[in-house]
Amino acid sequence: MQSISATNIEYYQIITGYITELEIYDTHESYIQARKLAGYPDINLKLIGHLDLVFMENSIITNYSSMNKSDCPTSDVEQYVRFKLGDKVIEGTFCGVAFSEGNYVEVVVDQIEGGTYFAYALRQPAEHLLWLHPYATTGTEAHLNRSSPPKPLRLKALGGIGILIGILGVVQAFTQGSFVPLLLVFLGLMCLLPLRMFSNIQKEVNSGSTIANRIFATLGYANPKRFDITEEENLVINKLECLSQHYLESYEGPLTNSEDIIQEFIEKYKNQQSPEDTENDKLLKQFMRLQKDGMQWVYLYRSAPTIPNYITVIHTEDNETKLV
Known part of the structure; x- marks a missing residue:
C-alpha cells in the first residue's frame, strides 16, 4: 500500500x-x-x-x-x-x-x-x-486557553457498569474457585472499550x-x-444566539419545549430578509439554509x-x- x-x-x-x-x-x-x-x-x-x-x-x-x-x-x-x-x-x-x-x-x-x-x-x-x-x-x-469537554453521560455510565461487572467477575471467580465468572471480567472490559476510545479521541483533539x-x-x-x-x-x-435567547424569553405561543421554540425561531430567521441585514447576517442565513x-x-x-x-x-x- x-x-x-x-x-x-x-x-x-x-x-x-x-x-x-x-x-x-x-x-x-x-x-x-x-x-x-x-x-x-x-x-x-x-x-x-x-x-x-x-x-x-x-x-x-x-x-x-x-x-x-x-x-x-x-x-x-x-x-x-x-x-x-x-x-x-x-x-x-x-x-x-x-x-x-x-x-x-x-x-x-x-x-x-x-x-x-x-x-x-x-x-x-x-x-x-x-x-x-x-x-x-x-x-x-490553540487549545491552551480552552477547557476539555466533559465525557457524555451515557459513556460514563457504561464505563461504571463495566467496572462493576469486572469486579463482580473477579469476586465470583475467587469465591467459587472457577474461571467461568472471569467471562464477566471480559464483558466488563468490553463495556470500558467505548470510553477508552472516546478518551483517546479527546486527547488527540485537545492537543x-x-x-x-x-x-x-x-x-x-x-x-x-x-x-x-x-x-x-x-x-x-x-x-x-442573542436573538434566539430573546425570542425564547419573550415567547407566548403554544410550544412548551425550549428546544422546539428555538427551532421555530431558527426556521423563521433563516428565511427572513430584512433591509437591516448586515453582510454577516446574509452569510449566516445562507449557511443555515445550506445546512443538513x-x-x-x-x-x-x-x-x-x-x-x-x-x-x-x-x-x-x-x-x-x-x-x-
Whole structure:
C-alpha cells in the first residue's frame, strides 16, 4: 500500500477552479473500491491526516449501537469525494458534502501516489465557507486557553457498569474457585472499550492538529498554530444566539419545549430578509439554509486572508472568469 507523500513539511499547495465530475462516497469501502476500478494505486487511509481518529469514531458508534441494540446510521461519519479542477484530479474527506459541480473553490492539497491530489481544506469564496479535513480545526497551541469537554453521560455510565461487572467477575471467580465468572471480567472490559476510545479521541483533539497548522499557514492565517476556526465562526453566530435567547424569553405561543421554540425561531430567521441585514447576517442565513444532517467540520468565515506569495497556487480556471 502507498502512503501520502510529504511535499513540504510546513505548507501544502493550493489548486483553484470550478468543480467538475464530482463523485461522493459515503463509506471508505466504496471509496477504495472506486479507486481500484479507476486504476489508482492503493493507499493506506489510516496514514492520511486524522482518518485514524475518524475510523475510531466509527468503531465507537458501531460498538455502542451493538451493545445497546439501538438504531445508528449505517454509513460512516465521513464522506469521500473525487472531482476535477481543470485536468487535476482531487480527492478528499469531508462530512455532509454540500458543494456541487460548477462551484468555484480554492482547495488546499498535497499530491499523493498516482499523481492525484488529496484535499485537506476546501474554501468556497462565494459562500464564505471553509470545509476542513476531520479534526483539523485548531492549531497545536490553540487549545491552551480552552477547557476539555466533559465525557457524555451515557459513556460514563457504561464505563461504571463495566467496572462493576469486572469486579463482580473477579469476586465470583475467587469465591467459587472457577474461571467461568472471569467471562464477566471480559464483558466488563468490553463495556470500558467505548470510553477508552472516546478518551483517546479527546486527547488527540485537545492537543490541536499539526494538519491544521499546515492548512492555516497555507491559507495565510496569522499565527496558524494558535488559530481556531470555531472562534472565527463564533464572531458571526453570536448575534444569532442573542436573538434566539430573546425570542425564547419573550415567547407566548403554544410550544412548551425550549428546544422546539428555538427551532421555530431558527426556521423563521433563516428565511427572513430584512433591509437591516448586515453582510454577516446574509452569510449566516445562507449557511443555515445550506445546512443538513451530517455536516461537520465546515465553518463560516467573515473574511479570508491573502494567500502568501510563497505558496504554490495552481489556477485551473480562466483568469477572466475567476471569482474574487
